Amino acid sequence: MDAVVQWVRTEWTKTSRGGTEAARRNAAPLAFPLPPGLASAVHEVVMREADAFEPHTSVRELPDPGVALREAGGLLRVRPPEASLFSMPRRHRRPPAVRLGPGEWLRWRINYRFVGFCGGEWSYRLDTLNVAYGPAAPDVFLGSPTRRVDERAYLR
Numbered sequence: 001m002d003a004v005v006q007w008v009r010t011e012w013t014k015t016s017r018g019g020t021e022a023a024r025r026n027a028a029p030l031a032f033p034l035p036p037g038l039a040s041a042v043h044e045v046v047m048r049e050a051d052a053f054e055p056h057t058s059v060r061e062l063p064d065p066g067v068a069l070r071e072a073g074g075l076l077r078v079r080p081p082e083a084s085l086f087s088m089p090r091r092h093r094r095p096p097a098v099r100l101g102p103g104e105w106l107r108w109r110i111n112y113r114f115v116g117f118c119g120g121e122w123s124y125r126l127d128t129l130n131v132a133y134g135p136a137a138p139d140v141f142l143g144s145p146t147r148r149v150d151e152r153a154y155l156r
Contacts, residue, residue, distance in 0.1 A: 003076055004136040005042045005067050006031060008128040012049040013121065021049070028053050030107070030128045031141035035059060039135065042067060067129065068097075075099040076133040078106055080151070095149050104146035105132040113155040124155060 008030060016025045028047050032055065035043060042060045047053040063069065068079035080094045098106050108129040113122055130141040 001040055001062055001069060001071055001076075002134055003040060003062060003069055004034065004038060004132045004140070005062065005064065005069075006034065006045065006130040006141050007042060007067070008032070008045045008047075008130070010047045010053065010126045010128075011123065012125075013123050016049050017124075024053055025049070029055075030109075031130055032057070033142065034136060034138045034140065036138060038138075067131070069131070075101055076131070078108070078131050080149075081108060081110055081127060081129050095151065098147050098149060100131065100133040100147065102134040105130065105136075105140060106147045106149070107141075107145040108149040108151070110151040111153060111155060126152070 010025065010028050012021075012025050016022055032043075032045050035057075038059065040062050042062060042064045044058050044060065045055045046057075047055050066082055068082075070077045070079075077097050077099050079097045098108075100106055106129075108131070109126065110129075111124065111126045113124050115122055130145070132140050
């Protein structure tokens with residue numbers, strides 16, 4: 001499969017819900033340059049409040065269990081990222097799959113709120129899934145996407 005995925009995850013607690021910490025969280029990028037020579041892989045970037053939102057990266061091969069991609073008829077079909085069963089708000093209706101032509105790319109954003117098992121503390125996560133169909137330059141996700149899906153919801 002000739003696709004490149006960049007999955008950017010930002011994780012925080014109520015500490016970063018307001019003030020200067022929220023400004024730092026909101027300044028976290030939605031995309032990063034790809035590692036040189038990356039092809040048909042998942043570039044994951046995780047930024048956590050506990051690490052002052054410093055990016056930590058890893059690369060995995062496609063297919064990836066959290067990213068549903070399928071090629072058919074010269075197009076790449078991207079299904080919605082899996083929503084966690086243990087997160088809020090519940091998403092009973094999800095957007096349909098997006099089809100990308102060669103050279104196109106998609107930015108899909110979705111957020112969550114989780115309740116901790118010990119003590120009930122809330123935590124939050126914003127996932128930004130950038131998907132390019134075809135060969136991708138290292139800066140492909142730094143521009144404007146061909147397609148956008150925004151599933152962000154009010155999290156309280």
